Amino acid sequence: MVLNSKAPEGPLAEKWDKHKFNVKLVNPANKRKYDVIVVGTGLAGAAAAASLAELGYNVKAFTYHDSPRRAHSIAAQGGINAAKNYQNDGDSVFRLFYDTIKGGDYRAREANVYRLAQVSVSIIDQCVAQGVPFAREYGGLLANRSFGGAQVSRTFYARGQTGQQLLLGAYSALSRQIAYGKVKMYTRSELLDVVVVDGQARGIVTRNLITGEVQTHAGHAVVLATGGYGNVFYLSTNAMYCNASAAWRAHKKGAYFANPCFTQIHPTCIPVSGEYQSKLTLMSESLRNDGRVWVPKTKEIAERVRSGELKPQDIQEDDRDYFLERKYPAFGNLVPRDVASRNAKQMCDEGKGVGSTGLAVYLDFADVIKRTSAEAVSQKYGNLFEMYQKITDENPYERPMRIYPAVHYTMGGLWVDYNLQTTIPGLYATGECNFSDHGANRLGASALMQGLADGYFVIPATIGDQLAATPPKPVTTDHPAFAEAKAGVQARVEQLLSIKGNRTPDEFHKKLGNLMWEYCGMARNAEGLRYAKAEIAKLRKEFWQDVKVVGSGEEMNQALEKAGRVADFLELGELMVDDALDRNESCGGHFREEYATEEGEALRRDDEYAYVAAWEYMGDNQPERLNKEELVFENVKLTQRSYK
Amino acid sequence: MAGSNPNAKPMNLTLKVWRQPNRQTEGQIVDYKVNDISPDMSFLEMLDVLNEDLLRKGQDPVAFDHDCREGICGSCDLFINGRSHGPEKGTTTCQLHMRKFSDGDTITIEPWRANAFPVNKDLSVDRSAFDRIIQAGGYVSVNTGGTPDGNEIPIPKEISDRAFEAATCIGCGACVAACKNASAMLFVSAKVSQLALLPQGQVERETRVENMVAQMDIEGFGACTNIGSCAAECPVGISLENIAILNREFLTAKATSNHLA
Numbered sequence: 077m078v079l080n081s082k083a084p085e086g087p088l089a090e091k092w093d094k095h096k097f098n099v100k101l102v103n104p105a106n107k108r109k110y111d112v113i114v115v116g117t118g119l120a121g122a123a124a125a126a127s128l129a130e131l132g133y134n135v136k137a138f139t140y141h142d143s144p145r146r147a148h149s150i151a152a153q154g155g156i157n158a159a160k161n162y163q164n165d166g167d168s169v170f171r172l173f174y175d176t177i178k179g180g181d182y183r184a185r186e187a188n189v190y191r192l193a194q195v196s197v198s199i200i201d202q203c204v205a206q207g208v209p210f211a212r213e214y215g216g217l218l219a220n221r222s223f224g225g226a227q228v229s230r231t232f233y234a235r236g237q238t239g240q241q242l243l244l245g246a247y248s249a250l251s252r253q254i255a256y257g258k259v260k261m262y263t264r265s266e267l268l269d270v271v272v273v274d275g276q277a278r279g280i281v282t283r284n285l286i287t288g289e290v291q292t293h294a295g296h297a298v299v300l301a302t303g304g305y306g307n308v309f310y311l312s313t314n315a316m317y318c319n320a321s322a323a324w325r326a327h328k329k330g331a332y333f334a335n336p337c338f339t340q341i342h343p344t345c346i347p348v349s350g351e352y353q354s355k356l357t358l359m360s361e362s363l364r365n366d367g368r369v370w371v372p373k374t375k376e377i378a379e380r381v382r383s384g385e386l387k388p389q390d391i392q393e394d395d396r397d398y399f400l401e402r403k404y405p406a407f408g409n410l411v412p413r414d415v416a417s418r419n420a421k422q423m424c425d426e427g428k429g430v431g432s433t434g435l436a437v438y439l440d441f442a443d444v445i446k447r448t449s450a451e452a453v454s455q456k457y458g459n460l461f462e463m464y465q466k467i468t469d470e471n472p473y474e475r476p477m478r479i480y481p482a483v484h485y486t487m488g489g490l491w492v493d494y495n496l497q498t499t500i501p502g503l504y505a506t507g508e509c510n511f512s513d514h515g516a517n518r519l520g521a522s523a524l525m526q527g528l529a530d531g532y533f534v535i536p537a538t539i540g541d542q543l544a545a546t547p548p549k550p551v552t553t554d555h556p557a558f559a560e561a562k563a564g565v566q567a568r569v570e571q572l573l574s575i576k577g578n579r580t581p582d583e584f585h586k587k588l589g590n591l592m593w594e595y596c597g598m599a600r601n602a603e604g605l606r607y608a609k610a611e612i613a614k615l616r617k618e619f620w621q622d623v624k625v626v627g628s629g630e631e632m633n634q635a636l637e638k639a640g641r642v643a644d645f646l647e648l649g650e651l652m653v654d655d656a657l658d659r660n661e662s663c664g665g666h667f668r669e670e671y672a673t674e675e676g677e678a679l680r681r682d683d684e685y686a687y688v689a690a691w692e693y694m695g696d697n698q699p700e701r702l703n704k705e706e707l708v709f710e711n712v713k714l715t716q717r718s719y720k
Numbered sequence: 721m722a723g724s725n726p727n728a729k730p731m732n733l734t735l736k737v738w739r740q741p742n743r744q745t746e747g748q749i750v751d752y753k754v755n756d757i758s759p760d761m762s763f764l765e766m767l768d769v770l771n772e773d774l775l776r777k778g779q780d781p782v783a784f785d786h787d788c789r790e791g792i793c794g795s796c797d798l799f800i801n802g803r804s805h806g807p808e809k810g811t812t813t814c815q816l817h818m819r820k821f822s823d824g825d826t827i828t829i830e831p832w833r834a835n836a837f838p839v840n841k842d843l844s845v846d847r848s849a850f851d852r853i854i855q856a857g858g859y860v861s862v863n864t865g866g867t868p869d870g871n872e873i874p875i876p877k878e879i880s881d882r883a884f885e886a887a888t889c890i891g892c893g894a895c896v897a898a899c900k901n902a903s904a905m906l907f908v909s910a911k912v913s914q915l916a917l918l919p920q921g922q923v924e925r926e927t928r929v930e931n932m933v934a935q936m937d938i939e940g941f942g943a944c945t946n947i948g949s950c951a952a953e954c955p956v957g958i959s960l961e962n963i964a965i966l967n968r969e970f971l972t973a974k975a976t977s978n979h980l981a
Contacts, residue, residue: 127864142785143851145891146793162871198865205867207860207920209884216874234884240792241887248859255855263848286840315787349760354768355789463791466815469760532864580775582768624775631742632783632841635775 079332079690079705082493083187088711089169092191095494096537100544107132109548112539113280113295114138115267115322118147119239119246119524120507121301123531126249128299129258131536136293137250137259140266140285140317145247148303148315149527152239153360153460154223155231156524158196163220167228169193174712175226176522179412180487180515181664181680182714183335185688185707187494188512195533196525200232202532206245210234223361223520231521236360236459242524246531265291266637267322268565270298270329270503273557276546277503281561283569285637288630290569292553292562296546297502297539300326301531304486304508306339308645308652309597310589312483313345313358319641320648323490323509331498332690332703334491334511336648337656340518340665341598342484343416346467347436356482357467359439359460361520364409366453367439367477369420370398375427382434388476389442399423407719414517414665414678415719417481421598422676424480431478440476481598485523487514487665488655491690491705495538496530499690502542506530511688516664569629572639577622581639584619584646588612592649600656601669609653616646651691651700658702661685673716682714730756731823735770737782738830740839747839749828759819763806764789764796766818767829784843789814791955794890797897798843799830804894804953812892812955832893834902836940847893849939850907856935857928858911860920879917886914888956895950895958901942906950908936909966910958916969926973933970 084091084098102110110133114125117139125137141147159172172193177184200218204210210232211219220229234241253259264285271279271292279294305320306312327333344359372378373395380386399419401408409416420437423429430436445453450473454461461472468478490498490505492512497504507527514522595608619642627633662671662678663685671679688705732755740747754770761769764786771781787795796813800806806816821827829843837845875883887910895906912929915921921928944963951960 123864130863141787141795142847143891145851146787146795148788148793151788151790151792160870198867200870201867202862202864204870204873205860205862205920207883207915207918209880209887209914209918210870212875212877212880214877216876216880217871234887237792237888240890241884244887248854249862249864251851251855252859252861254851261851263851315793316789317787350758352758352761352765352769354762354765357790463815466811466817467762469817469819536864578776580772582772624778626775626778627780632844634783635771635781 079491079688079703080493081185081187081705082495083185084494088186088190091187092194099538099541102540102544104132106548108134110134110297110543111136111295111551113293113298114301115280115299116147116301116303116509117141117144117247117250118149118301118303118507119243119527120531121147121299122243122246122250123528124299124301124506124535125259126246126253127532127536128539129253129256135253135259136262136295138262138265138267138280138282140264142263144250144261144263145244147243148318149243149524150240151315152524153236153358154362155221155233155238155521156199156242156528157223157230157521158200158232158525159193159230160197160200162218163229165228167230171228172196172230176513176519177515177712178717179519180517181717182515182682182686182709182712183338183663183688183707184513184515186709186711191534192513192526192529195529198533199525199528203242203245206248208234208241208245210241221362226519239524242528246528267302268325268640269561270326270500271557271561272329272500273555275501277500278551278555279553279558281565283565286632288628288633290562290565292558294551294553294558296543296551297504299504299506299535299539300490300509301506302509304489305648306483306486308588308649309483309592310585311348311353311356311593313342313356316355319644321641321644323505324644324648326490326498326500326503328693330500330693331503331505332491332692333488333651334688334690335488335516335655336652336691337596337659337666338487338516338664339483340413340485340487341417341481343413343420343481344439344479345482346464347431347478347480348433349468357463358482358484359464359477359479361413363439363457363460364416366444366456367409367441368398368443369400369409369416369437369439370396371423371428371430371437373397378428378430378434381430382432388430388438389474397428404719411719412517414667418598418667420481436478436480438476439479441472442476445473485518487511487516487518491688495541496534497538497542504535504539506535516666568640569636572623572625572636572643573629575621575623575625577624579622580624581635581642584615584623585642587615588642588646588649591615592652596653596656599667599669602657605653605657609650612646612650612653616650619643619646654700655689655691658689659685680716728759728819729823730758731818731821731825733757733821733824734826736826736828737843739782739842742841743838757818759817761818762789762814763798763800763816763818764814782843783841786814791815792890794892797832797845797892797894799832799897801828804898805955810955810957812890832897834896834941836902836904837893837896847891849941850891850893850904852939853904853908853932853935854911857924857931860915861924873919875919883914883917886910886917886958886962889958890956892955894953894955896941898949898953899942900947900949901945903944903950904936904939904941905944905963905966906954906958908932909962912969913962913965916965925969926976929966929969929973
């Protein structure tokens with residue numbers, strides 16, 4: 077299949093306006109004749125559901141949480157970018173576009189990224205009007221801060237809880253539409269399949285997580301806003317329930333999955349403390365503005381630190397290696413996430429890691445405390461220091477923080493065209509669950525921007541194009557495709573319950589996570605990837621023979637939920653490995669050891685790999701087919717990133 | 721397994737856990753032993769250990785709500801030794817760590833107890849009443865698009881900061897569980913205050929407070945008797961001052977409007 081992005085022709089700055097004029101419109105009186113299903117109620121989903129309902133569509137919204145206020149968008153700390161240029165520091169829509177394309181290592185689609193930068197300014201206006209309490213200056217105007225990968229201050233924030241405040245804004249807009257009866261809200265409902273009728277997405281199958289009831293729901297269009305798949309790695313900064321099942325079910329029904337190997341490893345997370353670890357906690361990127369990253373200079377000193385014999389604050393300056401400052405004098409501790417992460421791993425691989433596991437480096441605030449004061453540091457980072465102390469029982473004012481990289485975000489996702497439509501007509505993907513805007517690496521404060529751009533401004537404009545071509549006749553769940561999909565879901569539930577094996581879903585998940593982290597994590601090579609592929613296939617086979625789930629499908633059964641999600645992770649994991657094997661280059665979060673410069677930096681190969689890899693499902697246990705969307709760059713010059 | 725503190729000794733604990741198969745069936749406290757618990761584990765990781773053990777033995781794991789495990793999503797909601805989110809002040813259950821307990825301790829774990837929060841199963845309760853209260857008016861009625869430039873609504877920093885403090889409520893329900901009347905006043909007041917303080921919230925100021933309070937009563941939450949245990953147990957420090965603001969807003973609305981009987 078030839079992948080047509082349907083990005084409009086013409087100058088970059090005019091594409092979105094031109095496109096909005098050219099898409100078909102649904103007559104206001106007809107909008108109420110269309111039902112739109114929105115799955116997920118994070119930033120993208122809640123914004124889309126509210127905005128579509130405001131336009132007059134009948135919306136059915138679904139979340140597996142007990143309330144639409146709990147999606148993991150809520151945990152985003154740092155902020156949201158917007159090209160407002162309120163600071164008079166030279167920002168513009170084009171600069172935000174350029175930074176995002178470059179930060180993504182030139183693996184994103186120009187037209188989408190430019191549109192993102194354009195609508196970013198409206199997002200801030202929308203959120204302010206909703207009553208989102210952004211940080212302000214004493215004059216009463218909005219405050220900004222700077223963030224990684226940018227040389228301007230364009231990040232809007234609400235202390236360290238920007239995601240929470242933006243999500244509660246979208247949740248309030250959604251709540252208002254629920255009260256008006258324009259959105260029917262289904263909580264504790266997990267999507268387990270997408271229903272396709274005559275090549276068109278026509279509905280979904282869900283399981284009620286309290287009663288176990290399997291239900292079918294019909295709509296003229298289905299919008300997925302179901303987040304990323306970072307939990308393939310078991311340990312990540314994602315929430316415990318975050319999973320890939322909605323996207324993966326859609327993929328198996330015909331939606332191509334794009335760039336699955338593009339995963340972001342965030343450099344500053346609290347390290348793993350033991351086998352029991354269930355998730356990892358991020359320490360905001362902003363800490364690298366003032367903290368200095370270092371390890372002991374030699375393995376011997378590191379060994380004495382690990383055994384507890386030596387305290388980090390007692391190590392002399394000469395015995396420390398501030399490796400980011402040493403290797404990247406121009407950017408120092410502020411190199412982008414992928415570079416900082418890889419270097420921390422390299423130090424630990426060389427035996428210089430600290431902490432009892434040896435898998436940590438120091439992030440030290442002693443200098444800034446000496447230069448200013450502990451109080452000044454507390455004003456800036458107090459809540460983060462407190463969280464760190466709660467988790468580790470160590471005081472970061474006195475002892476350097478221990479940090480280590482962790483999986484944080486997935487740039488890959490369902491392939492979508494300029495309308496955010498997947499390769500299944502009538503099925504859309506928004507927010508982190510699509511692949512579209514961040515290329516091979518996402519810049520800080522850009523995830524919130526993309527989720528809200530898609531939900532508030534893009535989908536409401538583009539969805540009409542498909543709906544206007546669909547007759548406004550009621551859709552029902554009478555078609556046999558619904559019964560078939562429902563039976564498939566029920567059979568899978570029964571199968572999981574009937575295996576009665578010896579290993580829990582978590583045991584399989586941990587094992588998969590270890591494989592992915594070891595061989596498809598911060599650094600990858602062909603040999604390791606091939607090994608992982610074979611091991612994952614083996615593990616998947618064992619899963620279907622030996623997984624243990626007790627109880628029934630007709631009740632609240634969290635182990636059963638988990639088993640279903642792990643089953644999908646086991647399939648997606650293999651595709652991620654396939655994708656990493658196909659991409660014989662290094663770019664952004666995808667670092668192939670075979671493709672590095674002499675200094676060990678990522679070596680991109682634009683002549684061969686400037687494409688989006690969109691994988692097509694070909695049936696159980698069949699290799700997936702690779703489709704390519706060539707990326708054309710008309711407005712930026714491709715350069716090798718350098719932070720020396 | 722050694723954690724950040726190599727000298728930390730593993731603990732053996734007795735858990736008294738509320739087990740209830742579903743809303744229709746009566747529940748009871750069941751005793752469990754968990755061994756070799758690292759002080760560096762979070763409370764929920766300790767429950768993970770229990771659940772993995774139960775599952776391996778072929779027994780039904782304990783159902784409980786949780787998600788972000790970073791203290792922000794508001795999903796986790798355990799009543800630990802008679803306190804919302806356990807013994808540590810200003811902390812959600814997911815951020816509570818086992819180093820706050822000692823070897824040999826007996827820990828009682830119950831769900832939130834309130835008529836308006838019926839039990840789903842074991843420790844999981846239905847908090848949809850909170851959503852319905854927000855649906856009754858916890859928003860500014862603006863559609864997407866057509867809003868003025870963000871800087872056209874200047875807001876004094878002190879006002880904005882106070883609104884932010886109120887807006888940090890995570891909707892967990894600890895306030896209701898801590899209150900002897902199972903009152904939702906702290907939750908409702910946080911949203912009412914946030915929007916009453918901000919210029920964006922002025923247009924609907926009176927109808928909002930009336931409708932939200934009316935819905936709170938419909939849901940069966942108790943009355944507020946100004947004891948303050950809600951604010952004392954709130955994991956994110958929502959201030960009791962918000963209840964004073966709510967009372968003032970409500971009285972003003974009632975005195976000047978005839979929206980509701």
